[in-house]
Amino acid sequence: MFGKLRKYKTQNQNISLEFEHQRGSITILSDSIVRVFSQMEDAVPVSKAIEHPADQKAAYAAERKEDYLEIRTSALTVRVYDEFYVDFYGKNGDLLCRDYRGNRIHQTELSSEFADLMAQEGHQVTLEKETHQVQVMKELEEDQYFYGLGDRTGFLNKRGYAYELWNTDDPAPHVDSFKTLYKSIPFLLSLRNGKPYGIFFDNTFRTYWNLGKESQDYYYFAADHGNLDYYFIAGEQLSDIVTGYTTLTGRAPRPQLWTLGYQQSRWGYETEAQVRELAASMRQHRVPCDVIHLDIDYMERYKVFTWDQDSYSNPAKMMADLAEDGFKIVTIIDPGVKVEKGYPIYEEGKKKGYFVTTPEGELYINQVWPGDSAYPDFGAPKVRKWWADNQKFLVDLGVRGVWNDMNEPASFKGEIPDDVVFSDENRKATHAEIHNAYGHLMSRATYEGLKKHDRRRPFVITRACYAGSQKYTTAWTGDNHSIWAHLQMQISQLCNLGLSGMSFVGTDVGGFGSDTTPELLTRWVQAGCFSPLFRNHSNKGTVQQEPWQFDEKTLGIYRTYVELRYQLIPYFYDLFVGHEKDGLPILRPLVLHYEEDPYVRELNEEFLVGEQLLVAPVVMQGETKRMVYLPKGIWYDFWTGEKQAGGTHFIADAPIEVCPVYAKAGSIIPMYPVQSYVGETTVSQLTLKIFEGNGTYIHNQDDGETFAYEEGAYNQYRFTINEAGEFTCELLHGGYENRYQTLRICYRGYETIVDLAKEEVKKTYLTP
Template identity: 45%
Template sequence: MHTSETIHPDQMEGHSEFAFRDLGAYSRVEQREVSVTVHTAESNMTFWYIAPGMLRIACKLKGDSTAIVPTEALLPYMPEAGWKVSEYSDRLELQGGLYRIVMDKSSLTMQIEYAEQKNCGTYKLSNAGSLVRFNGKMLEDAAIYGLGETTGYLNKRGERYTMWNSDVFDPHVPDMESLYQSIPFLIQHTACGSFGLFVDHPGKLIVDLREEQDAYSIQTENGEMDLYVIAGPKLKDVVSGFTNLTGKMQLPPLWSLGYQQSRFSYMNQEEVLQLAGTFREKQIPCDVIYLDIHYMDEYKVFTFDPVRFPDPKGMIQKLKTMGIRIVPIVDPGVKVEQGYEPYEQGVDQGYFCEKPDGEPFVGNVWPGASVFPDFTDEAVRQWWGALHRFYVDHGITGVWNDMNEPSVFNSATKTMDADVLHQNGGNVKTHEDIHNLYGMLMSKATYEGLERLLGGERPFVLTRAGCAGIQRYAAVWTGDNRSYWEHMELFISMGMNLGLSGVPFTGADIGGFMHHASGELLVRWTQLGVFTPFFRNHSAIETRRQEPWTFGDQVEVICRKYIELRYMLLPYLYSLFHASTLNGLPIMRPLVLEYPDDPRTFQLSDQFLLGADVLVAPVCRPGKEVRTVYLPDGIWYDFWTEARYVGGQHIMANAPLETLPLFVKAGAVVPFTSVRQHTDEARWTNLNIHVFGLGESDGQYDSASGEFSLYEDDGISDAYKQGASSELKINFEEKGSLATVNCKIEGNGSDADFKTLMFTFHALSFIPVGIQGISQLHSPEHLEEQRAGWYYDKQDNHLVVKLTFAGDAGFEFVIEG
């Protein structure tokens, strides 16, 4: 434990500020087919036009003639030709595509403009020895978003972060500069537009948004700076552009969107089966149970403890009949033990990371002395992936990668030594140079190995460590949080910024990992978790257990209600996942993403949107039964009471323990399905598509409209990549005394010749009197008996429309008032 002695003046190390200086005098400019290089006395700066809206600037100090090679964080790309260079006595003007760079020859300051003078910032590069610093100006009213998994609020202005993947067991607090994920991508946003900056650098990197009020700096340590500018101009354009560069999430299996239960650890086979039986007995939906390190024989990966788990294959098969899957933890540390096959194979093939003397690096983790695969080598990734046949043969299709920063217990740096060597595809690098890539490459090896072994079934990988591009291979959870109310609130900003940083499949340990949850905290965190992309309850050994039933009947009833809501929302949620695989946009969204012109959304850190139209405002303090909620422009409805609010204002929302403040926008189309105890296929049955109308015409708002693409496939295979999927594209418009619903069906993934749909319309601004071609019925019971018809509930102002349609045709109906 640290005490005040830590800050005794005699104990504190002297602070030294490096003397950064200019990169030397301008020398010459060199134009090539697809690039332009500006030479100075001490550096080379090369410019490439990557794609519309994207510029690459690679700076390298003199003395090393090798080119800067893009890392595995990026997808391959082909720069475009056609640069124009104009040189004047005092400046250079470089024109590449829609970019224009004006560089002052004396100071080497760069002004970057895009498409009709849009300002993408003023920048200057400098160095102090091998340290390279990139300084940029911040506009006075700019907010800074992104930077992946970092503590603090949504707006990162005024913060400082060190990008260095770290196993952080200490409580995650706002001044924690490093966590498990490093994504040096920041977005500068104002009401006038947005642009992004990404540094492709897997070594240590510092992003400082604190030192100067109107500027920020990004600093590397190896004499290089590889920078990408993404012009926007809209915030969504920046996020989509970044995922065009680093890749988009692949569609996960539907079961990975269900409720998931974990603990460090469920200690034996009997406990796991009893746990699963309790979920089914109590009728609490659940899809996944996790196995932490105690399932292994002496913590050796690719083993089961023969005493604790005498029949793992039989256990897993029994769980599958209950609709529950097992996801085991797999760490990178391989126990040093003669006769242990993964260790013997890796040593024989030279697959483990080595010190400069050629000996494997050995560090202590859970099994004791361990060696670590060199995932930068393709052959090693192939070998590691193939080892997962052990799990697949047991019936496992999802894997949890942990400790992959990598964490090392006996190292002063808590990771591999800086001089450990990585083969890196033939371009040998030290661990110091590529540390932040390790976790992502492990997940790549795991995902691709499972993909090869599963024969068309989609794999699921969960990871703790990663960098830009991790979304291509894994979901991310935010590591060892605690059962603190502050940590629950902290995740909201983390999840939103991870989404803006290209990582949509994110979540936190529901209830908190360390410390001791209360029933109230578990309820509030479960309510939040329903609306986060990854939904797992996880707690540590020796903490109070926090399964949904452990705090008594009231907590159990509320948790069941919200977990059931998650399953009802799966058609909406799964469709958002599918859309994210195409456009790269997050599922859990800050309000500023949908309302980028509203300054009141710029700082909102404690509420978010699920998709575009569902607003979630979690309660993050004990004992609170009311909270302030900001409703942006539009008409909004309380999900529970259907109370109507005009947006552009703050309201006070009632929030007793059983109620999460939840709002839906007028025009929203939100498909629901019936509750099941686990996910099945994603060809939705028992669909009820909820549509929210205008409520009334009040002069300010005289119409409501919205759209949604309801996506379907089998939920488990990769057949959707060959077209075995379908989308029901729903458009809704209400104006005056008419409301129109137009539905178009695309794809060929439906097995049924027809499908019955229910539409429930909330808060139409008129009383419906007819729907052409559909008969009015006089009771909900009569509607249930018929294949088509409509019924209006005057008391609740709900119109229910039921219809049956052919699976390959679109349809339209008009509601008349």
């Protein structure tokens, strides 16, 4: 396709390549990040993921060898061959990744006629193409593991799977064989013998990832349209790859503190009376809660930016009353705008050309919940601004966050045709190109609207997204079901989402579809309380899923783990502040920090929250004991303080009221008192739960709501502990006036109160 490499030219960070039949380029973005590009379409789209490339002037040298061009940085060696084969080597000369020179091998041949016959019985048959317009094949090593690609189904390690990245609304129970889901994040992490790397394929068309399913000799990523455009990211550790990727695509900004609290939702809170009753029941049953979500029923006949006045006589007063008791309202918004004469949103959008059209220039209409609907063209800046300004309707009523749904975009009357006309900024594009980025662009518009009109840190939730969406939105894994398999799968889904840049994520606790049981709900809340986005959500027609709908024992256990979440909110918040600096997720697979341990590379039923806490939830019905693996080092049972040596398996007791949790030696865990909602009382005393060993911890404190921290209005503390029990508190930055008055230190079964108002802030204390 490319032919022989004829010549090259360097200019700044770019190396232009001229082949016999095609041009390409290698761009040095940093010592460890390289872009491989060749224009294969008429247009070069604006990257949706990389909006503000880091301006790094990494030194490099390019030299023509006998049969390849060699490009060297301090961390990477790139060799470019004829046919635009590209191989990557580490700084020590070790091979990291090599293009596969052979042809694809189809192990299963299936005629189209027989495929049609199978389809008549109900089999879903997809015939793989032998080649694609863009297709990159890489050699597959025997000991290679794969992670990332967002919230795919299946287990943590993605080797042996094949996926298609095409945002898809499918409410059927998701199983391992699903190739498409709601999100498209074309970022893959590879790990082999201490040689990690990442590949980000920045192509918004339907893309294909075959990770050794077709052959054990190679893996490939491909697209039927678009350009060859991928980024190779190297690093010493797997965490370096995540940091490099989020340097490119952005990181989640720190959230408002209340968004880390418990959130209650159900498709079925249809009236103001039901919402008020729900809020009262939360407080009556002493289940802490900050957020109530309203699904599509709050709208007037499902029309966006309306409110049903029959069911909600005065929504502004309702939200003001609920706010007095600590509740915030988050409302759902879908992209489909009802086609209705006199409906202002539709009339304005049609008049100003804000909706997508057919190739002939006619308004494109499909159906979603309101019936016949038009789709906003979020790829156009003027449409994003219009959508952003429409958020003012919700903000003025008192809405505190927006939940974007159905933004794959979903459509009830068949999939939107590929040739429907969308925009890519100021040029025309097609649905085939914009589909995977549609939810991302909608979330961007929503974020910008909330930031403009609410002026606090925006809270946006999305179902569909693309690489880089973490800059604008949180996400949940979509319409899961109340089945044990989905409780199990959430661990690998959330871990891989975190590795893919999406740190503020969660699943519907208890399951959305089907009917939960007391045991399943209990085990789900025990795991779910450690996910960054902590929301219970269920479907119409299923059993009521609020915790008091079951027996007193279930309610009591549920309350305990929601209370635990509220105690751990400062720990979660510190992880978000840390994410701003290094891009590492909140919820993490063990392999992120223990990649040298072969056992954790496919450990599917445990996860880390930061580096300090390890959670081993029960995810099998009827189990009251479970096998736990702790990595090397010393660990402590979070509940009892019992010491446990790592590097081995053991059987942990896990009766229905216990979720096994362990703290790493030297961990310092900041904790708040239990509150009914965030901000119920001013926290003047910070509790530190400290486990023996050597450790350092950075804790952050600000108003938890505004952007004042960007101007220095925050406090930052450094706490240290050593094996001798010496504890030190240092105030590194003191720009926020509401400082803690005391520290309550819990260590080795003892408590020590440090009065920060009377003592010097920097002082060493010898704990018992």
